[in-house]
Amino acid sequence: MATARAYTNIALIKYWGKQDPQQMLPYNSSLSLTLDQFYTETKVEFLPKQTNQTADSFVFAGVAQPVSPKITRMLNLIRQAAGWSNFARVETENHVPTSAGLASSASAFAALAAAGAQAAGLQLSPRELSIFARHGSGSACRSIFGGFVVWHAGHDDQSSYAEPLLATVDFPIVVIAVLVDQRPKKVLSSAGMQQSVATSPFYPAWVQTAESGIATMSQAIAAHDIARIGQLAEANAMQMHATTLSAVPPFTYFAPMTLKIWQLVQEFRTKGLSCYITLDAGPNPKLLCAKQDAAAVVKKLQAALPQLQCTICQPGPGVAYRD
Amino acid sequence: MATARAYTNIALIKYWGKQDPQQMLPYNSSLSLTLDQFYTETKVEFLPKQTNQTADSFVFAGVAQPVSPKITRMLNLIRQAAGWSNFARVETENHVPTSAGLASSASAFAALAAAGAQAAGLQLSPRELSIFARHGSGSACRSIFGGFVVWHAGHDDQSSYAEPLLATVDFPIVVIAVLVDQRPKKVLSSAGMQQSVATSPFYPAWVQTAESGIATMSQAIAAHDIARIGQLAEANAMQMHATTLSAVPPFTYFAPMTLKIWQLVQEFRTKGLSCYITLDAGPNPKLLCAKQDAAAVVKKLQAALPQLQCTICQPGPGVAYRD
Structure with a gap:
């Protein structure tokens, strides 16, 4: 079981267009600033095999919800890397001023990838984690890092990752x-x-x-x-x-x-x-x-x-x- | 002395950008529809040399106005073609519903070119007239014709002209x-x-x-x-x-x-x-x-x-x- 928090980000050079929609590879690199006012907190627990749960489950803001294909896909990637087949229980909350009008998929999939990988015991570098997050939502890969972040477009799964450009939050x-x-x-x-x-x-x-x-x-x-x-x-x-x-x-x-x-x-x-x-x-x-x-x-x-x-x-x- | 009327036009494929601002050559060809609700009527009179007028004059809607450089340029082109040096008196009126929000430069320079060329006794083909009008305002060359009109971008003064594509006004x-x-x-x-x-x-x-x-x-x-x-x-x-x-x-x-x-x-x-x-x-x-x-x-x-x-x-x- 693990809980992770990730913040949303705003792109200063935008991601716009996928050259490989399956692998979530963008046509162009992008550059963002992670923001402090909106975050997603997600808990992932992989259940022991002997429980009677027969599928993944998802609770959003305290309410059970259907597990979306993107969540399933992220959990499958994590299970595949860990060599596991256990079902997972995912609980998530968005912490966002109602007036923000900010997208949540970046923080959501960054938090899910981080909590899931941690819960599965994967020892991922931040770069590897950004690659996992990318599969949930392209811009999520940038939310692994704070401050100014670059997502290198790359040409295949391993070369399309984010990294910090200037990981300071002390910038006026x-x-x-x-x-x-x-x-x-x-x-x-x-x-x-x-x-x-x-x-x-x-x-x-x-x-x-x-x-x-x-x-x-x-x-x-x-x-x-x-x-x-x-x-x-x-x-x-x-x-x-x-x-x-x-x-x-x-x-x-x-x-x-x-x-x-x-x-x-x-x-x-x-x-x-x-x-x-x-x-x-x-x-x-x-x-x-x-x-x-x-x-x-x-x-x-x-x-x-x-x-x-x-x-x-x-x-x-x-x-x-x-x- | 001659009086000409020209109607405005709306481009369906737009003119946007000059490859030669001196010659008013556009980068791309354009295509327009001439409209029936807004026209300019212009009278041009070349004055005898013995009058004491020492410059061109311009009256707009009954009021004397300064002669703009573009009007002077158009009159000079006409004088040059006619081998004249007489000054001209230009009188013009726009007939436009006040609510139209339509540009006037196309109808204005089409009417000026037509009236000026006629007053100077030039025997111009409609194509030649469109070339003259183009020098006042690019889109004016299209207002020489009715209905649907193409302005061929061309590569020099003579190859950049308008011609009717479907010169009917009977189109629903x-x-x-x-x-x-x-x-x-x-x-x-x-x-x-x-x-x-x-x-x-x-x-x-x-x-x-x-x-x-x-x-x-x-x-x-x-x-x-x-x-x-x-x-x-x-x-x-x-x-x-x-x-x-x-x-x-x-x-x-x-x-x-x-x-x-x-x-x-x-x-x-x-x-x-x-x-x-x-x-x-x-x-x-x-x-x-x-x-x-x-x-x-x-x-x-x-x-x-x-x-x-x-x-x-x-x-x-x-x-x-x-x-």
């Missing part, structure tokens, strides 16, 4: 998660990726540009240049969204309010605030700010749009275990 | 011009194009895709397949806008209301209405509809967003002269 950058819409996405990220890959004539250029963005972003992080990090992240996010706008038929994850917030962010910059926008496969923007500007940004944003809920996140840690 | 397609914002654009189209060309990593793929879209769109027009015309036009418009979203820094001509209208258009389609969206370098969308669906689309749009002003346009004619 803040991510303001803005909640625009709590409803489930209309186009799930895996379907959206697939449509961009299959139909956008701009997709090959996206892969090249994102891949070369890793080095540029790494330099900006090494230089602690927050404005540059923000510029690069905003450009990369919009390029990702340009692969949906250029798909056939075109689609977008932007809501009208998303655009309104982007307009405000651009306006804040003209007033000297270091503030940039990024967003993933949904309408909820995340604002990247210099730590000293975060309070002013939230104040201005809520003055313009009082209904918005904002969660201020700081760099978060990697996977941790609990007794 | 309607363009609903929706006014979202009457304020001047923040990023002029020429500046926006330049930023896409210079900084979007997706721009080369845009050029290829738009160029190959000419043949596909021509087939849909020949087949009178309005749904297909709409699908292709919507996809091409969004690909054009994806070249602004992918620019560095990214920018967009979308307003929050533009997105809201796109969402409604997608919803109308699920209810069986043949309705598609296109938009140029500004937030005002144009909806392409089967003629029989136009009234229902306007009704539904105004039910959802009562403040919107809509102008229903049908295919319009080419340049005409008036005594």
